Amino acid sequence: MKEIYLIVSKNPSPFLMEMISHTLDGKEYIIINDYNYIPNLQNKRILFALELDEFGGNIFMQKFFNNLFKSNDSLKDSIGSVLIYNSRDDLYTKTMAQNIIFNANRLGATFPGRPLVEATKSLLNMKTLANAKDISLKEALFYSCSTLYDNLVNFEQTKFAKPKLLVLHSSNYQTSNTLKLWTMIKENLKDIDIKEIHIENGTVRDCIGCPYKTCKHYGEDTSCFYGGIMVEEVYPAILETDSILWICPNYNDSIAANLKAVINRLTALFRKTKFYDKSIFSIIVSGNSGSDALAKELISALNINKTFRLPPNFSIMETANDKDAILEIEDIERKAYDFSQNMMNYLKQ
Template identity: 55%
Template sequence: MNRLTVLKFGTSERLEKMLASSLNKYEYDLITNVDDMNDLQNKKILFAIELGDTGINIEHMKMLNKIRLSGPDFMKDSIGCILINSLSELFSRAEARRTIFYANMAGCLFPGKPLSEATGSLRNFNTRQTITEGDVSLEDMLLLDSREVVERVMNYTAKKITAPNILTLYSGNPKTSNTYALWSMVKENLENYHITEIHVENGSIADCRGCPYKTCKHYSQSTNCFYGGIMVEEVYPAILDCDVLMMLCPNYNDSISANMSAVINRLTALYRKTKFYDKHFYSIIVSGFSGSDLLAQQLISALNINKTFMLPPKFALMETANNPGDVKKIENIEKKAAEFAKNIMSLL
């Protein structure tokens, strides 16, 4: 995989600048017609997305449609990243994480921080500009970011893990939770793994207080956080020790639970000191009615795009179950759990 495959549907002056800046060192094949998307296994893939003012790119939607209809192995053993441009302050993150979700379900891996996004004003680069030495424009920050995203994909090499450590975080009642019951089925099929489980109970974690960057950075130097508590005493060390992070996420009003959201928010202090590029993350998501894909995309945005966790192929096992125990009644659920465990064990 020495060449890059660029999937580009739509263009703009700024998107072309992003591409020119990030592709000048690499050989690549350019695909601009959905009908030419045929052999996308074992590739390094760059999604180049132009959203304009409306956030709607019909050709890009056709691309997602083809990915979904082409089966779960359409992008098997491929590695992806995204450059995306919007003329407004909206839509870029939503479309990026949706694209990652579709490609990931088709077998594509995404390394940590696989996205470079340009909002209309480029104010999304204000913080990075502030902490960067020298006089660097927002556009220069964008072009540098685009190069880094593509370089991560081009330099990526898979590393097999011996006797991996899995950290499982959950907040529900394990006696009644369908999500935990599904995890138990998966766990029965895992071999040669060391598993640590941390129950994030109600009231045990205060959410992030939004410290200024320098304050957060100060606490991070001692692997600490303003609020301390279970996050610093248990979760931070477990995160540092793990090879795989497993998030158990029942659907609460089309979102992960407040406790799990607080955990992710509080990871920021640890992230200031230690990046998580070498850590994989998976999730088991159970919805009472619908919406598991919304939680999957929320996790992609928070942990893969923002916090640099690696997103392995088919990272999420998603089911629908309402009453306690219903998940065990789903047809072929034990087979699905075994297949998900096998997917995790492919890291070995």
């Protein structure tokens, strides 16, 4: 049995303790509740558990991560999951989860698909699951807690002799700093089967939220009401691939509309096929700042919601504004090489 390290402040609230108890029901675990004494957390299974304050934060967890960042690989080869409770309102749980996962990932942690259980004050975030299983909101929450444990303790990294990598982008090779960075990275990817799909303007209609039964009906046929490139190219490529690389220039602190539409349209495919066995990577280039905002957007949409695995250091993030400015960044070729090796170390046997 794999040992769990529980990161939680001293004297957690009774409700958070209930969530922890249903997650670790009868299992052995080690509590870490002193941010001044942190044991070696490399190659461990880690459960972050916290309750939010009025500002949507948690001072203990902030100080805990401040100490973790004294080393840039303090969570190397570890697997993580998160429990969050907000007793005050229905806000902040998802954004706090994004922060924890993003920062732990930068320190070397991997996150299995759907690594979060969040409890808002009303518990209405559990309504979909409660309706599907015909149980109460609280029962749905505790069911999710037990599932979280299973995903955490049973997670195993999968490697391939010749991994398949799907690359999605909506940019122009002549002008895009992000694609120039991808070109540098691609040169160092050896024995990987790479398939690129350019999501051109006008080729993907965004999801308009079909009724559940309609979406599920089309999803059962690996299709979608709107068809097009999503059904003809993207769905089959996702089903066939081992991992997806999202190439994301920063547009107003969000990913490009074309790629956002692709993510939204994954819902029909997700009705039939979960993505626990597939990983995501990203290349993010901002003209000014905000690369972390895009990385967290991808984490929330794809890792937390759509069950894709999040490999350690899943994203390379750079700042380059003018045409070809990416080529002027100090040590950019080394950074591109290091990122390519990180991808290969995770994917290749």
